[in-house]
Amino acid sequence: MTPILELSGVGFDYPGVPVIDGLDLAVAAGELVVCVGPSGCGKSTLLALLGGHLAPTRGTIARRGQSRTIYQDGGLFPWLTVRENIARGLPRGTARAEADRKVADWLAITRLAEFAAAYPHQLSGGMRQRVELARALAAETDILLCDEPFSALDYQARARMRRELVATLADRPRTVVFVTHDIEEAVQLGDRVVVLGERPTRVQRILPLAMPRPRSPAAPGVPEAEQAILEEVGLP
Amino acid sequence: MAISRTPWVDNRRSGRASAPPRGASGVVFRQPSRAELCGSRATERRPWLRFALPLLIGLAVLAAWWSACAAGAFPAGTVPAPGEVAVAFVQELGSGRLVVHAVASLYRVAWGFVGAVLAAVPLGLVIGRSAMTRAALLPWINFFRSLSPIAWVPFAIVWFGLGDPPAIFIIFLATFFQIVLATAAAAAAVPRVYDRVALDLELTAREVLFQITFPAILPQLVTALRVAIGVAWMVVVAAEMIARESGLGYLILDARSGLRMDLVVVAMITIGAIGIGLDVLFARLARLDRVRWGFER
Numbered sequence: 001m002t003p004i005l006e007l008s009g010v011g012f013d014y015p016g017v018p019v020i021d022g023l024d025l026a027v028a029a030g031e032l033v034v035c036v037g038p039s040g041c042g043k044s045t046l047l048a049l050l051g052g053h054l055a056p057t058r059g060t061i062a063r064r065g066q067s068r069t070i071y072q073d074g075g076l077f078p079w080l081t082v083r084e085n086i087a088r089g090l091p092r093g094t095a096r097a098e099a100d101r102k103v104a105d106w107l108a109i110t111r112l113a114e115f116a117a118a119y120p121h122q123l124s125g126g127m128r129q130r131v132e133l134a135r136a137l138a139a140e141t142d143i144l145l146c147d148e149p150f151s152a153l154d155y156q157a158r159a160r161m162r163r164e165l166v167a168t169l170a171d172r173p174r175t176v177v178f179v180t181h182d183i184e185e186a187v188q189l190g191d192r193v194v195v196l197g198e199r200p201t202r203v204q205r206i207l208p209l210a211m212p213r214p215r216s217p218a219a220p221g222v223p224e225a226e227q228a229i230l231e232e233v234g235l236p
Numbered sequence: 237m238a239i240s241r242t243p244w245v246d247n248r249r250s251g252r253a254s255a256p257p258r259g260a261s262g263v264v265f266r267q268p269s270r271a272e273l274c275g276s277r278a279t280e281r282r283p284w285l286r287f288a289l290p291l292l293i294g295l296a297v298l299a300a301w302w303s304a305c306a307a308g309a310f311p312a313g314t315v316p317a318p319g320e321v322a323v324a325f326v327q328e329l330g331s332g333r334l335v336v337h338a339v340a341s342l343y344r345v346a347w348g349f350v351g352a353v354l355a356a357v358p359l360g361l362v363i364g365r366s367a368m369t370r371a372a373l374l375p376w377i378n379f380f381r382s383l384s385p386i387a388w389v390p391f392a393i394v395w396f397g398l399g400d401p402p403a404i405f406i407i408f409l410a411t412f413f414q415i416v417l418a419t420a421a422a423a424a425a426v427p428r429v430y431d432r433v434a435l436d437l438e439l440t441a442r443e444v445l446f447q448i449t450f451p452a453i454l455p456q457l458v459t460a461l462r463v464a465i466g467v468a469w470m471v472v473v474a475a476e477m478i479a480r481e482s483g484l485g486y487l488i489l490d491a492r493s494g495l496r497m498d499l500v501v502v503a504m505i506t507i508g509a510i511g512i513g514l515d516v517l518f519a520r521l522a523r524l525d526r527v528r529w530g531f532e533r
Contacts, residue, residue, distance in 0.1 A: 053432045068436050075429050078529045079451040092438065119529050 004029045004064045004142060004175045005050060011058035011200070012045055019045050021200035023059070029142070032169065032176040034186040036229060037196030043179040046201070047147045050177055065142030065175070070132045070149040076120045082131050083107065083116040089135035106134040109168065126157035133165065137172060146178040150185070162188055166213045183233075187225045188215045195232045205232050316498035324498040325505070334487075338506055341472050341483040344400055348407025349468045353461065355408075356415035361449060363416065364423020377416055385410035385471050389478050398481070406475040411464040418460030422453035455522070455530020462518035469511050484510075 003026035012020040019042040027033050037043050048054040049061060051069050068089065069075070076085050086103045094102070107113040110130040120128050129149055136144055150158040162185060169176065180186055186193045190209055197204040207228060211221040279285050298318055304310065305317040316324075328334040363370050363377075385406050392402035426449055434444045476485025484503050491499030522531060 048432065051432065051436065053435050069432060071429055071432075074427055075433055077430070077433075077448070077451070079454065079526050089437065119525075121529055121532055 001028060002064065003027055003062075005177065006062040007049075007059065008061075009059035010049065010056045010061060012042070012049060012054065013057045018200040020049070020056075021058075021202055023202045025194060025203055027175060027177060029175050030173050032178065032189060032191045033194060034178045034180060034190035034192070035194045035196055036180055036183055036186045036233075037201060038198060038233065039181060041196050041199050042201040043181070043196060044147050046196075047145050047177065047179050050143075051145050063143070066139075067143035067145050068136035068139050068141050069145040069147060070129070070136050072148045073125070073128070073152045075132055076128060076135070078120050081117050081119055082112055082123070085120070085131055086134045086138050089139045091139055102138050106138045110134045110164075124157075125153050126161060129153065129161055130164070133168065137168065137174070142175060144174045144176045146176065148180050149178075151180065151182065158182075158185070163214050165189070170213075183226050183229045184217065186229065187222055188213075188217075193225070193229060195229060207232075313495060313497065316501055320498040321501045321505075324496070325502045328499070328502055334502065334506060337482060337484050337487045337503070338510060341469075341476065341485065342510070344403040344475075344483065345407055345465075345468045345472050347400070348404040348472075349411055349465060351404070352408045352411040352415055352464070352468075356412045357419050357457070360416045360419020361423050361445060361453075363420040364426075364453075365445070365449060370420065370424070374420070377413055377420075380409075381413035381417065386474055386478075389475070392475075393478075403472060403475040403483070407468045407471055410471040411468050414464050414467065415460055418463075419453065419457060422456035422460075423449055426452045451526060455527050458518070458521045458527050461521070462515065465514050465518055466511065469507070469514055473507055 005025070005027040007023055007025045010020060010023045011018065023046070025033075035043055035046065045054065047069065049056055050063065051067050052063065053069075077088065080088060083103055086106050087099055090099050090102060104113075107116050110133060112127065112130060112134065115123060115127065120131065123131070132149065150161045153161060166189065178186075178189055187209065193207040193209060194203055195205045195207065196202070207225060209221070209225055211219060211225075215222050217223070301315075302318045305315065325334075359373075363373055388406060388409055389402070392405045396402040396405055430448050430452060431444070434448055439447065472483065473485035473488070476483035477489045484507050487503040488500050491497070491503065521527060
């Protein structure tokens with residue numbers, strides 16, 4: 001099957017600073033790929049390349065579908081209410097009645113109906129990320145890119161959001177590329193975990209994970225996978 | 237996720253007991269007051285102080301002024317007594333002259349200020365969003381900003397003659413460069429993440445400007461406009477002293493020529509009161525939903 005995302009020999013330089021070099025990766029439709037790597041290795045740059053926000057300096061990127069990105073924090077428009085933010089994410093030309101229905105659906109799915117008229121600054125960090133998720137998924141694009149979306153949340157909120165993401169995607173499958181520095185998160189979410197090396201980054205190892213989700217920290221295979229990644233990043 | 241919207245504080249620390257609910261652990265809680273949530277500010281606890289305190293200061297100044305005049309502390313004709321000012325105020329208000337002068341000044345401020353906003357905001361947006369335009373224009377904006385608007389008075393008279401246009405022109409200049417700079421600074425500071433979201437949403441450059449950049453800078457813009465309207469009001473008085481035959485600035489100049497210091501004070505009080513009114517009006521803009529978010533984060 002043709003991959004929905006395909007990177008061949010991709011490199012990207014900021015002036016005088018090579019960030020990514022010779023990166024090859026193929027992502028199949030419906031797959032949830034998690035990229036882990038050390039801070040500053042170029043994970044967010046990789047996501048910006050996948051989203052078409054940056055153009056590669058070298059190599060080619062084939063993206064066979066539309067994408068939406070969820071950011072760590074601050075991706076919502078603070079001057080719009082929750083309802084307006086979700087509506088803003090809908091594709092251009094969506095009819096009013098259709099838009100109202102979709103927004104109502106996503107408010108219900110993300111359990112934000114009560115806060116539809118609230119502004120982002122009036123919500124907790126976890127609720128804001130649920131709005132981001134709703135805005136991105138309501139667009140019904142083929143690809144969802146997640147740039148450390150839960151890293152600003154506390155431990156419990158992060159664990160809850162992972163479960164919610166898995167449950168939401170189970171009902172509405174998308175191709176997801178999820179970037180994180182949290183190895184526990186990577187193992188709990190990914191169909192495959194891509195370990196990225198130091199800058200200029202390239203794929204160091206790809207670890208396929210076949211355990212059923214949701215995965216608890218003690219579920220069979222989870223600690224072993226975490227250990228394998230830790231060894232890969234030099235922290236055995 | 238069940239989010240409690242009611243914060244509670246441990247009652248044991250404050251030592252108060254006002255019909256509190258009891259938690260499962262037996263610890264007594266009570267709901268904090270608005271004043272405590274706002275940092276226990278005295279004016280939050282007693283809102284009437286916000287009116288009473290300035291009034292008290294005003295009455296104290298009035299009493300000092302009246303006493304000094306009654307004691308003959310000032311040479312004759314230099315400082316009018318409060319009673320003389322009150323009589324002049326009633327006369328000017330009754331004759332309608334004060335209202336005519338105030339309306340004339342407000343008219344010029346309105347045209348000069350609105351013109352400056354309409355020209356400065358789009359230019360500021362472009363300068364803020366384009367590094368090239370910023371490099372080309374910012375030094376010149378700063379050059380003209382540092383020129384006092386009063387320095388333009390000779391040109392204003394030569395170019396526009398007498399009447400409203402020179403005063404409007406001076407007000408325009410006094411506010412235009414300020415608003416350009418404030419808009420440009422705000423537009424340059426709009427988080428880059430919005431640009432990436434805009435790319436995902438496939439917005440056109442025009443849509444980015446009006447649907448993202450402009451709403452994103454609105455809180456800072458409203459603050460800049462509040463400062464600018466104050467400057468405009470200050471400048472109109474100066475401009476009218478030189479280039480006009482009506483307005484509150486002209487009233488001051490005319491009263492001084494006639495040695496009517498009571499009228500000078502009447503004009504000064506009117507200018508100050510209208511200044512407060514304009515400030516309150518612009519401060520209210522900050523309460524609009526599309527603006528308030530910028531002050532509450």
